[in-house]
């Protein structure tokens with residue numbers, strides 16, 4: 001039997017819908033809300049009145065006249081809630097401060113090599129406080145800290161199950177969060193990148209985020225949510241075999257995609273600087289061209305396999321996705337050749353956020369938790 005919906009639930013859903021609509025559209029009127037959300041004008045007016053009283057929405061004068069009485073202009077109070085995103089990687093930490101509408105208010109990336117142990121987390125917490133000091137925000141408005149971590153995040157058992165790259169195993173969330181003065185939530189790095197991408201991704205219901213950084217990972221984003229899988233390993237395509245008995249992967253197996261498509265495969269020949277590799281490629285430097293040809297060959301196999309499985313866009317993210325620019329077409333050309341169904345519409349895309357994607361995604365998850373409870 002279908003669940004009976006109570007009046008309370010309808011009211012809550014409407015309130016939530018109205019707040020999201022205002023956040024997304026900037027300045028709107030009650031008639032706009034009523035028309036677009038298909039609720040009566042008195043209901044829209046009552047809800048916005050409540051949201052104003054709660055300090056979540058504010059009046060900003062009147063809308064431009066479209067004939068008749070001018071309607072009140074309504075906007076979200078953007079700093080009604082703030083969130084911090086923290087991206088922990090092997091050698092760096094990135095901080096992002098965002099508000100309730102997902103704007104980046106401040107961003108910083110610092111060199112801080114990961115060292116397992118309490119001193120490291122204390123240091124990160126101190127750096128975070130310094131970052132917040134500089135931003136000059138009211139600390140009471142910080143809803144929480146979203147932490148992006150390069151590893152398997154077990155949300156059921158509340159622990160970082162495994163991070164090969166950082167040499168961490170079975171690390172309880174609590175042993176990290178105790179160093180911070182705000183509620184902490186954890187997200188895998190590829191998931192966090194996908195979440196940032198998906199926050200503004202409306203047209204498509206589903207996409208795959210292929211993270212091409214120091215390691216290769218991925219995430220499936222569907223209907224505004226991340227698909228986690230039975231063991232929180234959904235999208236771990238870095239360990240898909242692309243070459244039988246191929247090169248050794250850091251995981252210990254042979255022929256994984258990671259061994260062919262980690263960003264280091266390109267950056268290695270440019271002094272470790274990926275931007276420099278793309279400069280060489282732009283200049284047509286022979287070795288760089290050869291390396292890119294080989295790299296995109298394996299990447300095209302992966303993209304084609306993912307697309308065959310999920311039939312959706314494949315967004316290239318991570319360091320390579322951020323630097324790829326017009327070279328995206330080289331990938332698409334090879335993918336198109338492999339595509340059995342001859343699809344003409346390029347479904348390989350470059351990521352929207354070129355910096356701070358993982359930190360932003362982790363922060364946006366905190367914002368989403370807050371908004372979903374309005």
Ligand SMILES: [Zn+2]
Nearest residue numbers: 239249251256
């Ligand atoms: Zn592997």
